[in-house]
Amino acid sequence: MLSGEPYRGSDPELLAIAQNAQNLLDKMQSSYNDKAERIRLTKQLLGTSDETTYLEKYAYFDYGINTHIGKNFYMNTGCVILDPGRVDIGNDVMFGPNIGDFVWIGGGSIVLPGISIGNNSVIAAGSFFTKDVPENVVVAGNPAKFMKKIDN
Numbered sequence: 001m002l003s004g005e006p007y008r009g010s011d012p013e014l015l016a017i018a019q020n021a022q023n024l025l026d027k028m029q030s031s032y033n034d035k036a037e038r039i040r041l042t043k044q045l046l047g048t049s050d051e052t053t054y055l056e057k058y059a060y061f062d063y064g065i066n067t068h069i070g071k072n073f074y075m076n077t078g079c080v081i082l083d084p085g086r087v088d089i090g091n092d093v094m095f096g097p098n099i100g101d102f103v104w105i106g107g108g109s110i111v112l113p114g115i116s117i118g119n120n121s122v123i124a125a126g127s128f129f130t131k132d133v134p135e136n137v138v139v140a141g142n143p144a145k146f147m148k149k150i151d152n
Helices: 012-030 035-045
Strands: 067-069 087-089 137-141 144-149
């Protein structure tokens, strides 16, 4: 995907990168109480990170190397980042939800822990989420409310 060619998840090179990511994530689980080791493994896993990047147990990335994270990043338990394409995350970000494919989350939005956002949904800037968001919808507001269905 990054090269502009069609994405083939079964490509041997991509499979090797994905396996490396899973191996690093497994090592992170077993070194949970060793801060220096977790920082070292996180830097190996991600395209960009630093000593202020913190991944809780059971974080998941497809490849890791396509994810670039700013300073003071916190990823809560069970959060998933699908990164066959480039993922950029800014400074002072905390993740807790489960976010589907092709989701756009506007700046300043707050998604509470345990919330799931369905595939192909759009979250308006400044929205506050207390409930799961289904697939193919636009939601906005504080608290966030359904605005319209997205037709493909």
